[in-house]
Amino acid sequence: MGKHDIEISLQERDALVARARKLAPHFAEIGAQADQEGRFPVELVPLYKESGLAALAVPKRYGGLGGDLWTVALVEKELASHGDPAIALSFNMHHVMVGIFRELLNEEARTRLFKQVVEDNALISGPFSEERAGFSTLADTVAVPDGNGGWKVTGKKNWATFIEGADIVTFNATITDADGKIPTDHAEHLSRESVFIVSTKAPGVSIKNTWDTFSMRASGTQTCVFDNVHVPAEGYGGPFRSGLAKQMEWANFPFAGIYLGVADRALRLVREAISQKNLGHTAAGANTAVRNVGYMQYLLGEAAVELESAERTVRGTAIMLTEGLDTKWGPAERPARISIAQRAATEAAVKVSDIAMRLVGGSAIRRGQPLERTFRDARAGIYHPLPGITIFDLLGRAELGLLDAPAS
Numbered sequence: 268m269g270k271h272d273i274e275i276s277l278q279e280r281d282a283l284v285a286r287a288r289k290l291a292p293h294f295a296e297i298g299a300q301a302d303q304e305g306r307f308p309v310e311l312v313p314l315y316k317e318s319g320l321a322a323l324a325v326p327k328r329y330g331g332l333g334g335d336l337w338t339v340a341l342v343e344k345e346l347a348s349h350g351d352p353a354i355a356l357s358f359n360m361h362h363v364m365v366g367i368f369r370e371l372l373n374e375e376a377r378t379r380l381f382k383q384v385v386e387d388n389a390l391i392s393g394p395f396s397e398e399r400a401g402f403s404t405l406a407d408t409v410a411v412p413d414g415n416g417g418w419k420v421t422g423k424k425n426w427a428t429f430i431e432g433a434d435i436v437t438f439n440a441t442i443t444d445a446d447g448k449i450p451t452d453h454a455e456h457l458s459r460e461s462v463f464i465v466s467t468k469a470p471g472v473s474i475k476n477t478w479d480t481f482s483m484r485a486s487g488t489q490t491c492v493f494d495n496v497h498v499p500a501e502g503y504g505g506p507f508r509s510g511l512a513k514q515m516e517w518a519n520f521p522f523a524g525i526y527l528g529v530a531d532r533a534l535r536l537v538r539e540a541i542s543q544k545n546l547g548h549t550a551a552g553a554n555t556a557v558r559n560v561g562y563m564q565y566l567l568g569e570a571a572v573e574l575e576s577a578e579r580t581v582r583g584t585a586i587m588l589t590e591g592l593d594t595k596w597g598p599a600e601r602p603a604r605i606s607i608a609q610r611a612a613t614e615a616a617v618k619v620s621d622i623a624m625r626l627v628g629g630s631a632i633r634r635g636q637p638l639e640r641t642f643r644d645a646r647a648g649i650y651h652p653l654p655g656i657t658i659f660d661l662l663g664r665a666e667l668g669l670l671d672a673p674a675s
Contacts, residue, residue, distance in 0.1 A: 271585075271589045273335050274326065274333040274335070275327075279333075284341050286342075287318075287341075287346050290318045290346065293311060293314050294355060297310075298640075301351070307429070307485060307487020311354065311432075312390070312432045316390070321361065321390055323339060323342060324365040325369075335585070335589070336516055336585045336589075340523050340582075343521050343528060344528040346358070347525045347531075347532065348535070352525060352641065356486045356644075356647070357485070357486040358390075358429065359522065359524075360392055360429040361433070362517075362521045363522070364392070365391065367517045370513065370514055371504060375501075376464075376504065383435070391434070392429040392430040392432075394427035394436070396424060397425065405457060405460055406460050407441070408420065408440040409443050410463060411443050412443070415500075416499070418442065418502075420471075420496045423491065425490045428487070429487065430489050431474060432487070436466075437465075440460070440463055440493075460507040461505065461507055463498050470496070471496035474491060476489055481646075483643075483647040484643075515601065519605055519652075519653075523581045523608045523611075525648075527581060529619075530612070530645070532641050537638070538567060540626070566622050566625070566626055570619045573622075580607065581609075581612055584608040597665070599665075603657070603658045613645075620642040621642070
């Protein structure tokens with residue numbers, strides 16, 4: 268079976284989206300309050316597990332639901348559009364990690380992990396960024412060999428989305444020398460950076476509440492701290508940079524689904540507002556219906572085009588991967604070409620929410636209003652990997668035949 272072969276029917280896909288539609292009102296009900304308080308609503312975790320969506324991206328051969336990239340994106344779109352973008356974003360981290368582990372882990376480790384997901388509805392958080400330089404940082408978090416095949420891990424990870432709701436945390440750390448020292452040679456440091464998997468309840472794992480932003484406030488993206496955490500041999504997940512880069516689609520499509528949902532949410536909100544609003548007596552007429560104002564129709568149409576263009580890009584990229592067309596891309600440029608999908612969705616969310624704010628008028632800017640929150644949440648997408656500026660740089664260098672050459 269190919270890496271991205273579709274193993275579910277259209278009927279199964281529709282049923283999975285329907286599960287998300289049933290769960291979404293619970294997200295919507297608490298979204299505004301969670302945003303105001305800047306917290307991830309952990310009380311939703313049992314409901315999410317009951318929905319069965321934990322196994323969404325787990326292949327059927329491991330007992331999962333077999334969701335492919337496009338199906339996962341559609342489920343996330345539903346939860347973000349009809350539920351709450353920030354809450355959906357947090358749960359989304361679990362599917363990102365399951366998707367990555369479909370290929371990254373060896374068979375024994377994969378079988379063991381997916382059994383937890385399928386049978387216990389175990390949920391995963393995957394922080395890989397450090398304060399010094401974010402995702403691009405070679406890990407300062409260290410894994411010191413314990414002499415028995417395992418490691419003692421110390422360090423911290425920011426951007427730990429969903430850490431408060433997760434049962435399992437996976438992260439990158441540098442395997443040190445026996446004396447706990449990180450190699451001074453850059454290439455050696457790079458080669459020792461590895462993926463590890465441990466229970467969030469393991470002694471020494473703690474959460475530092477650092478999340479206070481204007482966007483995606485209810486995602487609960489805190490800092491995860493490791494203080495001499497024991498990771499047994501079976502907690503080793505493989506090489507980090509070379510392994511993770513080959514799975515970039517799973518760091519993109521679930522996020523693309525979230526931002527398609529943000530754009531869809533903004534379009535729906537502004538369409539409802541325009542359809543229902545009448546200005547009464549104005550200089551233009553006795554009873555001016557907003558829906559009859561020409562520029563309102565024009566800009567609403569522009570917003571619809573932005574969303575549909577992005578959705579076609581995301582779906583089209585998924586089809587390209589299913590058909591194996593990505594084999595024509597060089598390994599260095601592959602992450603950037605895949606990331607075009609996530610960038611298209613993010614830019615659509617930004618543009619549609621901007622148009623919506625302009626069309627609805629001053630009432631939309633009041634703090635806590637649905638469109639105000641959607642406008643803010645759309646902006647978080649510019650920071651997800653790979654950001655647009657990195658995509659442009661990589662593909663520009665590829666066009667010039669310089670991608671594998673040092674920048675000068």
